[in-house]
Amino acid sequence: MNGVVALEQASELAAFGAKAVSLGQALRDGLPVPPGFALSGAFVDAVAAADDAAIVTLVQQVAPLAGPLAVRSSAIDEDGAAASFAGQHQTLLNVLSVDDLAEAVREIWWSANSDAAITYRKKVGLFSRPNVGVVVQKLLAPDTAGVLFTRNPISGADERVIEASWGLGEAVVAGLVIPDHVCLSRQGQVRERRVGYKTVSIRPVAGGGTVEVELPLELVERFCLEDSQLEALNRLAGLCEEVFGPGRDLEWAFERGTLHLLQCRAITTART
Amino acid sequence: MRGAPIDVLERVPLFHDLDQGEIGQIALLFKERDFEAGETIIQEGSGGAAFYVIETGEASVTIQGKPHSVLRQGDYFGEIALIDEGPRMATITAASRLDCWGLTYWDFRPLVEANGVIGWKLLQRMAMMLRDARAGGQ
Structure with missing residues (x-):
């Protein structure tokens, strides 16, 4: 092989x-x-x-x-x-x-x-x-990235849960920021939208590796996803469920307006 | 294919009874591993499965939070984990950029299982180290 x-x-x-x-x-x-x-x-x-x-x-x-x-x-x-x-x-x-x-x-x-x-x-x-x-x-150089659960990982409710921040998604995954938080119905309607507190982003650095960069004040409490991007994420969630089945945990990134899927695995913490 | 420098391994007490060919087989199982200054290499009480020999750099040893010693080029640590995978007995932190050679339990065990001569020599050496430790404690 x-x-x-x-x-x-x-x-x-x-x-x-x-x-x-x-x-x-x-x-x-x-x-x-x-x-x-x-x-x-x-x-x-x-x-x-x-x-x-x-x-x-x-x-x-x-x-x-x-x-x-x-x-x-x-x-x-x-x-x-x-x-x-x-x-x-x-x-x-x-x-x-x-x-x-x-x-x-x-x-x-x-x-x-x-x-x-x-x-x-x-x-x-x-x-x-x-x-x-x-x-x-x-390596992507995302404007915005984060995670998406195709079902609520805490309550098990049939809704999409999105957490997002500026730059590489590792800021969300590693818990370096309070990310923007959105719950969408399966049809894509916003049920809850809570702006986070995003003081840093992770960016590639010239000599290799990444660095934590302090974000300008105007971005800290500015919502990092537009409605059209929420729609794109909801479509991606549906496509992932078609391919892999329900209950998926995605990592995603928007780079210059294009949505990329970085990981798709089973949710491991949902109550079902 | 590379491996750890044989002259460095010859200084490790656990390997003292092995001949050049036997040490050569073990040397090939080592893999390079580098640490940045300040990085914790092993943590007291944690599980461990690797033994390290320092090629360049310095590492500090602390036991129960108290400074114990400094390890330098040619020094080694974690050899008991090669046999028993038991908990670490000290915390070792890179005091500078540290270039090491590491050997894991998973890579070492098949060699010993397949080679009774090496296994017996290691057993004898372990018994001698145990005898010395007991004598030192009396």
């Missing part, structure tokens, strides 16, 4: 992990996922071990993406409802070129073998060797 495949060809869960396979499925069904590549767990192992042939293959195969890149972990057989690895494994944003990829892949391999990850694995009853795939995509 090829250890590096275009994301739309990633279909083997045991090889590439849940994130890669769900993004591959989304691409095959026409959802707006940025193009990229999936690296199998075995291939990630080889790159982390500085296997020269694997590193050459990596650089050659991923070269069409050029940089900057987003490099994310795709935990294998473990990203399900019982043991979410969200936050345990590292994500590296703004990896400047494919030449820097091997080091980024090695860092992700170590994040799955870190003391924090090992402690978490034991807590959830996993005593096996961590196996982690990797997703490499072109």
